[in-house]
Amino acid sequence: MTRIHRIAAIPGDGIGPEVVDAALIALDHLSRQTNAFRLEVDRFDWGSERYRREGALMPEDGARQLLPYDAILFGAVGAPDVPDHVTLWGLRLAICQGLDQYANVRPTRILPGISSPLEGIGPGDLDWVIVRENSEGEYAGQGGRSHRGRPHEIATETAIFTRTGVERIMRFAFTLARSRPRKRLTVVTKSNAQRYGLVLWDEIAAEVATEFPDVTWDKMLVDAMTVRMTLDPKSLDTIVATNLHADILSDLAAALAGSIGIAPTANLNPERRTPSMFEPIHGSAFDITGKGVANPVGTFWSAAMMLEHLGEDEAAARLMRAVEAVTADPAARTPDLGGTATTAQMTERLCAALDAKD
Ligand code: ATP
Numbered sequence: 165m166t167r168i169h170r171i172a173a174i175p176g177d178g179i180g181p182e183v184v185d186a187a188l189i190a191l192d193h194l195s196r197q198t199n200a201f202r203l204e205v206d207r208f209d210w211g212s213e214r215y216r217r218e219g220a221l222m223p224e225d226g227a228r229q230l231l232p233y234d235a236i237l238f239g240a241v242g243a244p245d246v247p248d249h250v251t252l253w254g255l256r257l258a259i260c261q262g263l264d265q266y267a268n269v270r271p272t273r274i275l276p277g278i279s280s281p282l283e284g285i286g287p288g289d290l291d292w293v294i295v296r297e298n299s300e301g302e303y304a305g306q307g308g309r310s311h312r313g314r315p316h317e318i319a320t321e322t323a324i325f326t327r328t329g330v331e332r333i334m335r336f337a338f339t340l341a342r343s344r345p346r347k348r349l350t351v352v353t354k355s356n357a358q359r360y361g362l363v364l365w366d367e368i369a370a371e372v373a374t375e376f377p378d379v380t381w382d383k384m385l386v387d388a389m390t391v392r393m394t395l396d397p398k399s400l401d402t403i404v405a406t407n408l409h410a411d412i413l414s415d416l417a418a419a420l421a422g423s424i425g426i427a428p429t430a431n432l433n434p435e436r437r438t439p440s441m442f443e444p445i446h447g448s449a450f451d452i453t454g455k456g457v458a459n460p461v462g463t464f465w466s467a468a469m470m471l472e473h474l475g476e477d478e479a480a481a482r483l484m485r486a487v488e489a490v491t492a493d494p495a496a497r498t499p500d501l502g503g504t505a506t507t508a509q510m511t512e513r514l515c516a517a518l519d520a521k522d
Pocket residue numbers: 179183240241242248424425426445446447448449450451452457458459460462500
């Protein structure tokens with residue numbers, strides 16, 4: 165029996181459609197080959213063009229329209245002529261928060277053939293999963309502006325941390341750390357300076373840790389964490405941080421693993437009450453849009469995470485093996501990885517790797 169999964173594809177802006185199309189070609193190839201599963205894909209034209217046309221990036225009930233799907237594959241959002249906060253809040257955050265995808269998971273490792281800017285660090289030396297709180301904190305959307313344009317103008321941006329919100333992400337992170345061979349978790353805060361929300365974060369980490377005696381954990385301030393990631397990457401495994409901090413740390417992590425074009429993300433509702441969303445961490449990258457050179461690896465990897473989430477573990481592992489065969493081949497690399505291959509050539513090479521006998 166072929167298993168059927170319903171997928172909502174939201175390619176979005178810039179290189180989003182280029183990398184999502186590449187991933188859909190790869191998924192289609194994989195599905196024909198294995199016959200174990202089939203994806204029914206619906207495309208949504210949400211993004212900046214819709215905003216120009218209709219004044220909103222997605223329909224008001226957009227998050228609700230996504231409820232019937234088993235998973236969402238997202239490209240990127242953002243355009244030069246639309247303010248970044250409009251695109252972010254109008255689409256990506258509206259979906260993540262609307263569907264309560266509270267755990268944002270970003271695996272980072274150096275794939276074969278990819279070189280890290282860190283000297284002496286190769287595949288196997290850097291193998292992290294960053295867990296980002298994805299529903300509240302600094303991106304809770306609370307705040308406002310008064311006395312606009314006047315010398316005494318004030319803008320406030322209030323970070324909200326709730327016991328429920330912090331406990332659930334902490335429990336998710338400890339559970340994930342436990343499932344990995346090293347069973348090691350680093351909890352990141354800035355609780356020396358942010359003495360309410362992040363002290364709560366520290367307290368809850370210590371409470372939840374008692375449920376996971378087999379997980380070794382430690383605490384780091386976010387500033388010191390950037391130094392440790394750069395100078396002692398082998399000492400880290402699973403990392404949990406707030407919405408803002410993890411956003412910054414995961415860009416650093418992606419750069420240390422070789423290219424922002426490689427890194428994947430899962431926005432999960434771990435209890436599966438709502439669909440989860442999978443996307444590359446990079447943005448719309450208008451400087452290379454339309455040139456056919458976007459690196460699709462971050463989206464391939466995200467698609468592999470999506471397959472795993474759908475219970476297609478074997479297909480997910482197969483796709484990742486093919487991704488590694490592609491990154492290991494200098495002829496298949498896109499310009500951001502120092503090569504000359506196009507998105508289409510890299511995708512063809514991936515399909516060839518999928519065809520190769522294991
Ligand atoms: P956003 O504002 O949504 O973050 P952005 O245009 O700033 O989008 P980023 O994704 O942050 O783009 O990437 C920064 C730069 O890295 C891009 O301008 C592009 O040159 C490069 N880049 C990003 N993603 C890729 C990719 N998939 N392939 C090749 N280069 C990429």
